[in-house]
Amino acid sequence: MYAVLDIESTGGKYNEEGIMEIAIHKFDGHEVVDKFMSLVNPEREIQPFVTKLTGINNKMLRSAPKFHEVAKRIVEITEGAVIVAHNAQFDYRILRTEFRRLGYDFQRKTLCTVDLSKKLLPEAESHSLGKLVRSLGIPMSDRHRANGDAIATLKLFKMLLDKDSNKTIVKEVIREETEGELSPTQLDIVSELPSETGVYYMHDKEGEIIFLGKTKNAKKRVNQHFTNVGQLARKLQKETKKVSFDRTGSELVAILKEYQELQNNRPRHNHISRKKLFSHVVNFHQNGTPHITLEIVKNKFRKKQNIGFNGVPSAKNFLKRISEEFELCPKSLGLNIEGAHVQNGCIDIDDIPEYNLKVNTAFGKYSLANKNIAILDKGRELGEQSFILIKDGTLKGFGYVELNHQINNIHILESILTPMTSDENTTFIVESYLRKNRKLKVLELTPTA
Numbered sequence: 001m002y003a004v005l006d007i008e009s010t011g012g013k014y015n016e017e018g019i020m021e022i023a024i025h026k027f028d029g030h031e032v033v034d035k036f037m038s039l040v041n042p043e044r045e046i047q048p049f050v051t052k053l054t055g056i057n058n059k060m061l062r063s064a065p066k067f068h069e070v071a072k073r074i075v076e077i078t079e080g081a082v083i084v085a086h087n088a089q090f091d092y093r094i095l096r097t098e099f100r101r102l103g104y105d106f107q108r109k110t111l112c113t114v115d116l117s118k119k120l121l122p123e124a125e126s127h128s129l130g131k132l133v134r135s136l137g138i139p140m141s142d143r144h145r146a147n148g149d150a151i152a153t154l155k156l157f158k159m160l161l162d163k164d165s166n167k168t169i170v171k172e173v174i175r176e177e178t179e180g181e182l183s184p185t186q187l188d189i190v191s192e193l194p195s196e197t198g199v200y201y202m203h204d205k206e207g208e209i210i211f212l213g214k215t216k217n218a219k220k221r222v223n224q225h226f227t228n229v230g231q232l233a234r235k236l237q238k239e240t241k242k243v244s245f246d247r248t249g250s251e252l253v254a255i256l257k258e259y260q261e262l263q264n265n266r267p268r269h270n271h272i273s274r275k276k277l278f279s280h281v282v283n284f285h286q287n288g289t290p291h292i293t294l295e296i297v298k299n300k301f302r303k304k305q306n307i308g309f310n311g312v313p314s315a316k317n318f319l320k321r322i323s324e325e326f327e328l329c330p331k332s333l334g335l336n337i338e339g340a341h342v343q344n345g346c347i348d349i350d351d352i353p354e355y356n357l358k359v360n361t362a363f364g365k366y367s368l369a370n371k372n373i374a375i376l377d378k379g380r381e382l383g384e385q386s387f388i389l390i391k392d393g394t395l396k397g398f399g400y401v402e403l404n405h406q407i408n409n410i411h412i413l414e415s416i417l418t419p420m421t422s423d424e425n426t427t428f429i430v431e432s433y434l435r436k437n438r439k440l441k442v443l444e445l446t447p448t449a
Helices: 048-054 067-078 088-101 113-120 129-135 146-163 168-178 186-191 218-227 231-239 251-265 312-325 352-366 410-416 424-436
Strands: 002-009 019-027 032-039 082-085 110-112 198-203 209-215 242-247 280-285 293-298 306-309 373-378 384-391 394-402 441-444
Touching (some): 002 088, 110 113, 186 218, 218 231, 251 384, 251 424, 306 424
Antiparallel strands (some): 002 019, 198 242, 373 441
């Protein structure tokens, strides 16, 4: 659990500042579950430069509650949570100072989004909150007001959690949370999980990831792990002390995240095959003939232009589909003929340019080769869309944009995405998913120089 906060202080000498506005958003890793925001009467004068920066003046605060009147609410909403702030050292110091004035020792663990962004976004020109969120395309309002800055920090923190593919943040927090404590029961673990699409991570008492997987229903899937019988299930039931979950909204994003994070984290109870995810390909090539030949072969015999499939039946179904869609003679595609590609009896093969055009169009539609596209899908919440960016036929990564965000600019998408490593398996994952889910919106992009 995280308490994302921002404080506006009066300014003044070190440790003599007072809080004049505070906003806290309690975030469970998926959504905001509680929030508190208030002006605060600091019982001291506001420095003129602070008034100019924030727009808050002494008159506005005369009727605001004093800190001792909101202190209990602050304790309650941050209980059991890690405080997250942009320049957390400053906000935490101011908060502790106010509590010390009341004779209370306020202590919480903290995470600083400045430090996290320097680690996970090293290429950013600036790590100040305003410039950083602007460069990432994160919408921001009420700059230098507590709630506006807290919301921007929350959105930034969500993005940093996405970009942390090694799960360093979550593992460290879990390690500290479970130190010296008994683990929650499996029933409690399951009850806290949402019935949503994403990737779940099963952690041991040290916070290390021992198993991860994609799912369309995290609550149901983890419950199955805890109720199944078998060697793997018994190991997970014995060793799992906590389960964390990354909501993706999009099933395709979940599949790609699972593949990438298995390579990054290599959990000890996941079986990670070194084999290709696809066993066969359909080769598109001119085999000494003027017309383009389509040939189903094992993946080790693939040519430059190919589309991958998990088995011969799947490849044949694809050939049947393009035969119908592009009005190509089945025999010209080698269908119903074992071991050979027979053109006799096919009228369309006589018009070689027309036939080759149809075949190339089919390849262009179902292959990622040389494409610049954004695949749009469900987001994690209302008003948000997920995107997967393909540039020059290569997977670049995934990210999230709000519905009114400009998503037709590759440069903007590249700046906000979580990078992913592209290989033959990721190409197969995306191509095969698009073949099965033809209603997904695919937006063609213009490459930048």
